[in-house]
Amino acid sequence: MSEQPYVIDVMISAKAIAARIEELCEEITGEFGDTDKLVVVGLLRGSFVFIADLVRELDLPIEVDFLEASSYGDGMESSREVRILKDLRGAIEGRDVLVVEDIVDTGHTLNHVISLLNSRKPARLKSIALLDKPSRREVDFRADWIGFEIPDEFVVGYGIDFAQRNRNLPHIGKVRFN
Numbered sequence: 001m002s003e004q005p006y007v008i009d010v011m012i013s014a015k016a017i018a019a020r021i022e023e024l025c026e027e028i029t030g031e032f033g034d035t036d037k038l039v040v041v042g043l044l045r046g047s048f049v050f051i052a053d054l055v056r057e058l059d060l061p062i063e064v065d066f067l068e069a070s071s072y073g074d075g076m077e078s079s080r081e082v083r084i085l086k087d088l089r090g091a092i093e094g095r096d097v098l099v100v101e102d103i104v105d106t107g108h109t110l111n112h113v114i115s116l117l118n119s120r121k122p123a124r125l126k127s128i129a130l131l132d133k134p135s136r137r138e139v140d141f142r143a144d145w146i147g148f149e150i151p152d153e154f155v156v157g158y159g160i161d162f163a164q165r166n167r168n169l170p171h172i173g174k175v176r177f178n
């Protein structure tokens with residue numbers, strides 16, 4: 001599939017992403033302003049650029065942890081069975097937690113991760129996704145904060161890959177096959 005020629009059209013510029021992150025961080029700071037220390041959990045690998053920009057804009061005491069759940073493999077089809085490939089390093093019982101995801105698509109991944117983390121009894125558990133494709137939803141799930149709602153297009157860049165490529169694009173682009 002990755003051998004097929006494709007071009008990437010800009011969908012959301014780096015500047016638009018940065019501006020939206022500023023707005024989101026004001027809201028998050030409003031919610032967690034009283035926290036001792038917020039545990040910011042990035043879902044690997046797609047959220048690594050987003051979480052890096054997000055935490056630098058957050059004026060709160062934080063810790064960073066990562067969790068990896070299986071989703072797409074290297075293809076473009078979602079797998080509905082969610083597996084935890086790498087769990088958190090730290091305990092979250094009694095802690096304030098913010099889960100950071102790249103895209104909510106069918107909703108299975110974040111729905112599963114949030115249930116799992118909830119079972120560990122955090123004090124507060126919220127989620128943020130840079131992108132949301134509501135038209136693709138298969139389970140009733142909504143992140144607490146969303147960067148941008150997008151149509152049902154396959155996107156790359158800003159940490160998000162196509163067969164492990166294009167993660168280093170500074171913007172969100174949409175893949176178009178020639």
Ligand code: 5GP
Pocket residue numbers: 046071072078101102103104105106107108109110153154155156160161162
């Ligand atoms: P869900 O379980 O919500 O269907 O899947 C969410 C995950 O699927 C995202 O975190 C992301 O890894 C992957 N995904 C969904 N849409 C896209 C897309 O347009 N491009 C890429 N590269 N991955 C996507």
Ligand code: MG
Pocket residue numbers: 043044045046047071101102103
């Ligand atoms: Mg993901």
Ligand code: MG
Pocket residue numbers: 046072073161
């Ligand atoms: Mg992927």
